[in-house]
Every structure is written in structure tokens, then in C-alpha cells.
Amino acid sequence: MSxxxxxxxxxxxxxxxxxxxxxxTVMMAYVLRIPCRVPDWHVAEQVPQLCSTVVGAGDLAVxxxxxxGGFFTGGPTGDQPVLVGMITTIIGxxxxxxxxxxxxDVGKGFYLDLSLVLLALVWLAIVAVVSSLSGNRxxxxxxxxxxxxxxxxxxxxxxxxxxxxxxxxxxxxxxxxPAVAGIMVGFGASVAFFPVVVLLAILIMAxxxxxxxxxxxxxxxxxxxxxxxxxxxxxxxxxxxVAQFTTMLHAGTDQPSLWNVWxxxxxxxxGISLGAGDGAQFVLxxxxxxxxxxLLVSLLSKREPSAVQVTFLLLALYILLAKEYxxxxxxxxxxxxxxxxxxxVEFALWQVVEMFYWATVVLPASAWPTLPWVQEFGWSAxxxxxxxRYLFLVxxxxxxxxxxxxxxxxxxxxxxxxQ
Numbered sequence: 001m002s003x004x005x006x007x008x009x010x011x012x013x014x015x016x017x018x019x020x021x022x023x024x025t026v027m028m029a030y031v032l033r034i035p036c037r038v039p040d041w042h043v044a045e046q047v048p049q050l051c052s053t054v055v056g057a058g059d060l061a062v063x064x065x066x067x068x069g070g071f072f073t074g075g076p077t078g079d080q081p082v083l084v085g086m087i088t089t090i091i092g093x094x095x096x097x098x099x100x101x102x103x104x105d106v107g108k109g110f111y112l113d114l115s116l117v118l119l120a121l122v123w124l125a126i127v128a129v130v131s132s133l134s135g136n137r138x139x140x141x142x143x144x145x146x147x148x149x150x151x152x153x154x155x156x157x158x159x160x161x162x163x164x165x166x167x168x169x170x171x172x173x174x175x176x177x178p179a180v181a182g183i184m185v186g187f188g189a190s191v192a193f194f195p196v197v198v199l200l201a202i203l204i205m206a207x208x209x210x211x212x213x214x215x216x217x218x219x220x221x222x223x224x225x226x227x228x229x230x231x232x233x234x235x236x237x238x239x240x241x242v243a244q245f246t247t248m249l250h251a252g253t254d255q256p257s258l259w260n261v262w263x264x265x266x267x268x269x270x271g272i273s274l275g276a277g278d279g280a281q282f283v284l285x286x287x288x289x290x291x292x293x294x295l296l297v298s299l300l301s302k303r304e305p306s307a308v309q310v311t312f313l314l315l316a317l318y319i320l321l322a323k324e325y326x327x328x329x330x331x332x333x334x335x336x337x338x339x340x341x342x343x344x345v346e347f348a349l350w351q352v353v354e355m356f357y358w359a360t361v362v363l364p365a366s367a368w369p370t371l372p373w374v375q376e377f378g379w380s381a382x383x384x385x386x387x388x389r390y391l392f393l394v395x396x397x398x399x400x401x402x403x404x405x406x407x408x409x410x411x412x413x414x415x416x417x418x419q
Contacts, residue, residue, distance in 0.1 A: 018138075021145035022127045026120040029151045049362045052156050073237045081244070082233045083190040084158045091115060122160045123150065129167040130335045133174060133308065137342060144338040148351050152358050153327045160331065162191035166311075167335055169198040173218070173307055178202065182218035186225025194315060194332055200291070201310040204298045208305075257324050259283075261386045283321060290317035303407030309400055312336040316397050325390070327361065330354050333393075340400050353392050357385040 035043040036051035044051040073085065080088060091114055131141035147154075154160055165188030172180030181198060188195030199218060206215040233241050294313045298305050315332060319325050338347055360382035 018127060018131060018141055018145060019124065021142055022124045023120070025145060025147065025150055026116070026123060026155075029155045030116060032151060047362055073233050073240070081158075081191050082230050083161065083187060085233075087118070087158070087161075091118070116155055119155045119158075119160050122164050123154065126160065126164050126167055126335060129164070129171050130339060132171055133167070133339055140338050140342055143344050143347060144334060147334050149327075149330050149334060149354050149358075152355065154331050157328050157331075159192055159328055162188045162195055163332055163335065164188075165191070166195040166198055166332070169195060170201075170308055170311060173198070173202055173205075173214070178214040178218040179221045182221030182223075183225040185218065185222040186227075187229065189222070189226050190229040194318075197311055197314040197318065198307075200314050201307050204295055204310050205305075205307055207295065208299055257322065258320055258390060259323075261383075261390060265383045265387055283323065286321045287318060290314075290321060293317070297401055297404055301404040301407065305404045306340070308336060308339045309404055312340045312400055313397060316393060316400075320390070320393060320397070325393075327354070327358055333396075337396060340403070341396065350392055350396070353385065353389050357382070357389050360385055 127145045134140045165184045169181040169184035185195050203215045
């Protein structure tokens with residue numbers, strides 16, 4: 001057998017293992033929520049956050065006459081991001097019309113299954129992209145494919161679509177195609193805001209090289225792709241589109257956020273107030289300073305940083321300083337953390353912290369044991385874990401900054417991977 005044939009066989013075996021691990025994660029997410037579908041158990045009423053889904057009541061009754069409108073204007077309910085609306089409109093129409101087309105009686109369960117299948121395919125695509133970005137360490141993707149946080153919250157929202165587009169944008173930039181990166185950012189921004197950080201990462205990389213062609217190309221294609229998706233909604237339902245955009249920008253500070261966690265846990269013991277619980281201007285100023293910090297770190301690092309590292313720093317600092325750090329946001333970090341740090345033990349510890357915090361959110365307070373040494377501070381188990389998860393995210397930020405200054409873990413990622 002030739003060496004090339006052996007490599008092809010080894011690559012094929014690794015691909016099958018990766019596929020199997022990704023499917024295992026999907027099946028665990030499905031099995032975990034089987035009790036939610038048993039009416040007599042009343043699990044959905046007792047543990048609502050465990051049983052929440054991407055499916056809304058309005059998604060299940062899409063008539064043929066609704067397809068043209070909902071497809072371009074926020075889906076069946078009219079309040080979804082445009083790209084999500086396109087997906088839910090098609091699935092909803094298919095589910096509601098399947099009984100007449102094939103003589104089958106389908107309902108919410110079928111719709112949930114169909115939605116899970118789509119999200120499962122998206123998750124497998126994310127795993128494949130991470131494998132492509134991993135360079136010679138393809139096993140990093142194996143570890144990520146088993147991420148317990150994805151099992152717990154990954155399939156309860158449509159954010160996985162935007163995560164996929166963000167990772168495809170990074171892959172496009174790595175392979176020297178800023179146009180593809182821009183298009184993927186435009187698609188991703190039609191689901192959620194976070195993929196825009198890839199454009200900022202490309203801008204910072206361009207500033208390091210004093211070469212702006214990449215950012216100009218990526219920006220123009222991003223605007224074009226975003227306009228293609230959102231244009232019809234903006235023209236035909238401007239008020240609803242503006243309402244969605246305004247809600248995203250002006251959402252109030254909510255739990256958990258750095259400001260609220262500080263005021264609930266640290267301030268009562270120290271008397272030190274950040275004074276920014278509802279101060280939008282203070283939050284904005286801190287984010288601008290964070291952007292300047294990432295720019296300086298990227299320009300002053302000895303070796304060329306990875307675009308993945310820069311993207312992680314931008315996203316992590318934004319979420320640290322923003323008005324919310326929800327469990328769903330952890331899904332965005334999973335592929336970036338495994339690529340930036342490449343430390344399986346560290347990744348596992350971080351996942352354990354997030355799992356315990358998820359348990360405090362989902363399970364009733366009575367399910368948690370009393371911790372006297374914690375209660376002395378007036379904290380609950382959830383308060384303690386909220387602090388720990390923020391400290392862990394701060395640690396990851398500091399660790400990536402140190403890696404960038406030392407030139408570590410960057411050679412096989414980002415722009416340097418194509419040199």
C-alpha cells in the first residue's frame with residue numbers, strides 16, 4: 001500500500017470518527033429532552049428552561065399563502081431575524097402541509113424533529129470547519145464535537161446557524177478569500193450580531209500588515225450579502241424591521257451580566273460599585289477601550305497573531321462588558337476556545353463550570369445543597385458559579401493575550417496558516 005493511500009484511509013477513518021462524535025452529541029441532546037414530550041410527566045411545566053425549543057406556536061401553522069410573505073419578512077410570526085424566518089417558513093409550511101400531501105398526521109413533535117435535524121447538520125458542519133482550521137491537530141475537533149454545553153443549550157436556539165457562518169468566514173479569510181469571508185459575515189449578521197466581529201478581526205489584521213484591500217473586499221461583500229437577505233424585509237415591513245434592530249441595541253441590562261453579577265455578589269461585601277448597571281454610555285466607552293486594547297495587542301505581538309485569536313478576544317471582551325452573558329453565548333465560544341487554546345483539560349474544566357451553572361439556572365433552588373461558607377457572603381450556589389464563569393472567561397482572555405505576545409499556538413491558525 002502506498003503512503004498516499006494510507007493517508008487517505010487514515011483521513012477517511014478520522015472523518016467517520018468525527019461524524020460519529022458529532023452525531024453522539026446530537027443524540028444526547030435529543031435523549032435529554034425526551035421527558036419533555038411525555039404529557040403526563042409535566043416536565044415542561046416543572047423545568048421550562050430545559051424544554052424550551054426554537055419552535056414557536058406561530059411556526060406550526062404556515063399556509064401556502066403565507067410562504068411568500070413570511071419568507072422575506074421575519075418568518076411565520078413576523079418577529080424573527082430574516083434568515084431564520086426563511087428557514088422556519090419553509091419548515092413550517094412543510095410540516096403543516098405534510099398531512100395532506102402524504103396522508104400523515106404531523107404536529108409539533110414532527111416540527112421539532114425536523115428542526116433538530118437541520119441544527120444537527122449545522123453542528124456537523126461547524127465540527128468540519130473546526131477540523132479544517134485545526135491544521136495538524138485534527139483531534140481538537142474530536143474534543144469539541146463532544147462539548148456538553150452544545151448538548152445542553154446548543155439546539156435550543158438558531159444561533160448555531162450564525163456560529164457556522166462566523167466559522168466559515170474565518171475559514172474563508174484563512175484561505176485567502178476575503179470575499180467569501182464577507183459573504184459569510186453578511187449571512188451570519190442576518191441571524192445574530194456576533195459574526196460582525198470577524199470583520200473587525202480582518203480590519204485589525206489589515207492594520208498590522210498596512211494592507212486594506214482585504215477589509216475593503218470583505219466589507220463590501222458583507223454589506224451586499226446582508227442587503228440581499230434583509231432588503232425585502234426593510235422595504236416591505238420597515239417598522240417591524242426597525243423594531244427588531246432597536247430591541248437588539250437598547251435591550252436592558254439583564255441577568256447574568258458583569259454589572260449585575262458585581263452588584264449582587266461583590267458590591268454588598270466590598271462597597272465598591274461599578275456604577276454601570278444601566279449606564280449605556282459607560283458600557284459603550286468600555287467596549288471602545290476593549291477594541292483599542294485588542295488592536296494594540298495584535299499590533300505589538302512578536303509573531304503574527306491568528307485571526308481566530310483576534311476574533312475570540314473581540315467577542316469575549318464584548319460579552320464580558322455587554323448587558324448579558326447568557327448560556328447561549330457560550331455556544332459561540334466553543335469553537336473559538338478549542339482553536340485558540342488547544343488545551344483539552346482547560347476546555348473540559350470550562351465546560352464543567354458552564355454545566356454546573358446551567359444546572360443552577362434550570363433546576364429549582366431546593367435541589368442544591370446548602371453551602372454555609374458561601375451563605376456567609378449572602379451568596380447562593382448560582383451566585384458563586386456566576387462569579388466563577390466570569391473569572392474563567394477573564395482567564396481565557398488573559399491566556400490568549402499571553403499566547404499572542406509569546407507567539408504560541410498561532411502558527412497553525414489564521415493568516416499564518418496559509419504562508
